[in-house]
Amino acid sequence: MADVAVHHDASHNAHGSSSGISNVKLGMWLFLGSECLLFGGLISTYMLYRGRVSQGPTPSQVFDVPFTSVSSFVLLMSSLTMVLAVSSAAKKDDRGTTLWLSVTALLGATFVGGQVYEFTAFKSEGLGFGTSLFGSSFYTLTGFHGVHVTVGIIMLMAMVGIVQRGEFPGSKAETIEMIGLYWHFVDIVWIVIFTLIYLIPV
Amino acid sequence: MDRHLYSHLSDSGLVMTTTQAHSPETGHGMSNAGYVRIALILGIITALEVSTYYVKFGPLFLPALLIMMSIKFVMVVSYFMHLKFDNKLFSMMFYAGLILAIGVYSAALATFKFFLS
Secondary structure (H helix, E strand, O other): OHHHHHHHHHHHHOOOOOOOOOHHHHHHHHHHHHHHHHHHHHHHHHHHHOOOOOOOOOHHHHOOHHHHHHHHHHHHHHHHHHHHHHHHHHOOOHHHHHHHHHHHHHHHHHHHHHHHHHHHHHHHOOOOOOOOHHHHHHHHHHHHHHHHHHHHHHHHHHHHHHHHHOOOOOOHHHHHHHHHHHHHHHHHHHHHHHHHHHHOOO | OHHHHHHHHHHOOOOOOHHHHOOOOOEOOEOHHHHHHHHHHHHHHHHHHHHHHHOOOHHHHHHHHHHHHHHHHHHHHHHHOOOOOOOHHHHHHHHHHHHHHHHHHHHHHHHOOHHHO
16 A cells, blocks of 8 residues: 555656656666767777877877866866755755756856867867867867757756746756756766876877 | 556565655755765865876876776766666666677777777
């Protein structure tokens, strides 16, 4: 009987799923699993081509590890602020949710700003998209990641607006949790990129 | 029928009840202080990673970096993404994609003799 009661409650909160599992969350994890394949392809392509420099600068000539370390730390800390936003949303604390979502978006924007600065610096040092296979694979990989972060920032800002207006169809906490999962995924992809691309020399 | 399916999944650990997954006291199994502690550990590991750029670690350089990267990855996925506290089915979905990606692209890199260079 108790099982039935919990079942009913879980189903109600999980968009009508009869198994008690949220379909939205299941779909999100499936999407993230498929994203592993996308970024796996981009990372392995870079690993294959990073030493292929027919002209232009090599990775060790352009990479600024101290600068990238700071931006990596900023993105890592944005994961903390994101999880605090999810926690606030679960407690129905709209003020805390808005605050932490905004801080996360700000940290994400700082990271993207750093990436734009890095790309500009690399370009001025002679590394264009078509300069070498290293350049093409590097810009494709980090560019794709940057686009993912930018999409995350747009979702965060949209969510801030929605929370402030107070009009939200469905479960607000679950939607913020889904944005959080996406944001953390972007962070773990960068954890891999930072180590494999920046810290391990060619 | 749905009730039997649910009971079966619940017994096998594939289904976590709402109460288990979203405890009001702990949010998703951790307090905010717990999240800050995790972030602190992640920050320290990142500092150790960056130190390998300045300090010579010899033959331990590559394994140390890969281990630290893996620890950070698993910590974010387990604690910040709540996979440790959530339904095991979500872990299966994600890690299946991850393991598939690692397998496929390791094989692809091996065909180009990447690991021999």
